[in-house]
Each structure stands twice: as C-alpha cells, then as structure tokens.
Amino acid sequence: MAKESSFDIVSSIDMQEVDNAFQQAKKEIAQRYDLKDSGAEITLDKAKKTILVAAPAEFVARQVIDVLSSKLVKRGIDLGAVKWGDPQAATGQSVRQTGTIIEGIDKDTAGKINKDIKAEKFKAKVQIEGDKLRVSSASRDTLQEVIAFVKSKDYGQPLQYVNYR
Numbered sequence: 001m002a003k004e005s006s007f008d009i010v011s012s013i014d015m016q017e018v019d020n021a022f023q024q025a026k027k028e029i030a031q032r033y034d035l036k037d038s039g040a041e042i043t044l045d046k047a048k049k050t051i052l053v054a055a056p057a058e059f060v061a062r063q064v065i066d067v068l069s070s071k072l073v074k075r076g077i078d079l080g081a082v083k084w085g086d087p088q089a090a091t092g093q094s095v096r097q098t099g100t101i102i103e104g105i106d107k108d109t110a111g112k113i114n115k116d117i118k119a120e121k122f123k124a125k126v127q128i129e130g131d132k133l134r135v136s137s138a139s140r141d142t143l144q145e146v147i148a149f150v151k152s153k154d155y156g157q158p159l160q161y162v163n164y165r
Contacts, residue, residue, distance in 0.1 A: 003138075004136045004137065004138055005136065005137060005138070005139075005140050005143055005164075005165060006134055006135060006136035006137075006143070006163070006164075006165060007134075007135055007143055007147070007161050007162065007163055007164040007165070008132050008133065008134050008135075008161070008162050008163045009105070009113065009132060009133040009134075009135065009150060009159055009160075009161060010104075010105070010131070010132045010133075010159070010160050010161075010162055011081075011102065011103060011104055011105050011131075011157050011158060011159055011160065012103055012104070012160060013077060013081050013101055013102075013103050013158075014076075014077070015046055015049070015101075017075040017076060017077055018044070018072070018075075018077060018101060019044065019046065020075055021068065021071035021072045021074070021075040021077060022042065022044040022051065022068065022071075024071045025042060025064075025067050025068040025071045026042055028067050028071075029042060029064060029067060032067075034063070035060070035063060035064065035067075038055065038056055038060050039055070039056045039094070040053070040054070040055040040056070040060050040061070040063075040064050041053070041054045041055075042054075042064055042068065049100065049101040049103065050098055050099065050100055050101070051068070051082065051098070051099040051100075051101070052096060052097075052098050052099075053065060053068075053096065053097045053098075053099070054090065054094060054095075054096050055094065055095055055096075055097075056092075056093060056094050056095075057093060057094075057095065058087050058095050061087055061095050061096075061097050065084065065097065065099070069082075078158035080102075080156065080157055080158045081101055081102050081103070081157065081158050082099045082100070082101055082102070083099065083100045083102060084097060084098070084099045085097060085098045085099070085100070102157045103131075104130075104131030104132075105131050105132060105133065105157070105159075106131070107128075109155050109156070109157065110128045110131075110133055111128070112155065113126075113133060113150060113153075113155060114126045114128060114133065116149075116150075116153060117135070117146060117149070117150070120149055122137070122142055122145060122146050122149070123137055123138070123139065123142050124136065124137035124142050124143065124146055125137070143164070147161050
C-alpha cells in the first residue's frame with residue numbers, strides 16, 4: 001500500500017516583518033517633505049493586528065497607505081493580507097482609516113476552498129483543522145494539481161502551502 005502524501009494550506013503573516021515595514025513607513029512619513037508637517041500619523045497594534053492611519057485629509061491618508069504598502073511589499077508581505085476599512089471622519093477635517101491584518105483561514109473561506117477542491121473531483125481528501133486545511137492523497141502529482149488549482153482561484157487572502165511530505 002502506498003503511503004499518503006499531504007500538505008497544509010495556511011494563511012500566515014510574519015508580524016515581525018509587518019512591524020519592520022511599519023517602522024520604515026513611520027520614518028519615511030516623518031522625513032518626506034509632503035507628509036512631514038501634515039499631521040499624518042500611523043500606529044500599529046500588534047495584539048489586535050490592526051494598523052490605524054490618522055490624517056488631515058483623505059488624500060493624505062491614501063498617500064500614507066501607499067507608503068506603508070510599498071514597505072510591506074519590499075518586506076515580502078502580500079498586500080491582500082491587509083484589509084482596509086472605509087475612511088471615517090474624525091474631529092475637524094481629519095480622517096481615520098483602519099487596516100486589519102488577516103491571519104488564518106476562517107471557516108467560510110475554508111469551506112469554500114474545500115468545496116472547490118471536491119467539485120474538481122481530485123483524488124484527494126481535504127480536512128479542515130482549525131485555521132488551516134490539510135490535503136492528502138496517495139499521489140504526489142494529484143497534490144501538485146490541487147496546489148495549482150487553489151493558486152488559480154482568488155479567496156481574498158494570501159495562501160501558503162506548507163508541510164509538503
């Protein structure tokens with residue numbers, strides 16, 4: 001009997017890299033001539049995994065988010081991992097915008113991935129284990145096909161394929 005091979009589908013973010021990108025963005029905002037004295041601020045809450053941008057205008061908030069996004073990309077963080085909310089009016093003319101860092105696969109997304117894999121009729125088993133999915137099959141080629149199939153779909157968050165054995 002052939003031994004089963006498997007891999008895990010996860011969605012994980014290196015919070016240290018997010019923090020490094022945040023620190024770089026904060027430094028650039030303090031030094032850039034068009035943002036230096038604008039009153040724009042950026043804060044990171046590692047525990048809640050949120051980023052708060054406070055700016056005097058929506059245009060400035062978008063510029064700050066662009067600076068942060070460029071730093072995240074340079075650090076290897078997928079921009080799909082940060083979901084930005086709508087700008088909210090704060091005191092005076094200022095606005096606040098909150099970005100949430102998505103980590104782990106929620107039940108709805110896991111169910112959708114599971115359903116899509118089963119609909120393609122791959123000879124593979126899918127198990128939902130908390131915030132990850134384990135895909136196993138007797139054939140490694142089938143697992144490669146499942147990875148290619150899931151990569152071709154968009155589930156609204158970055159996915160990684162780990163523990164391939």
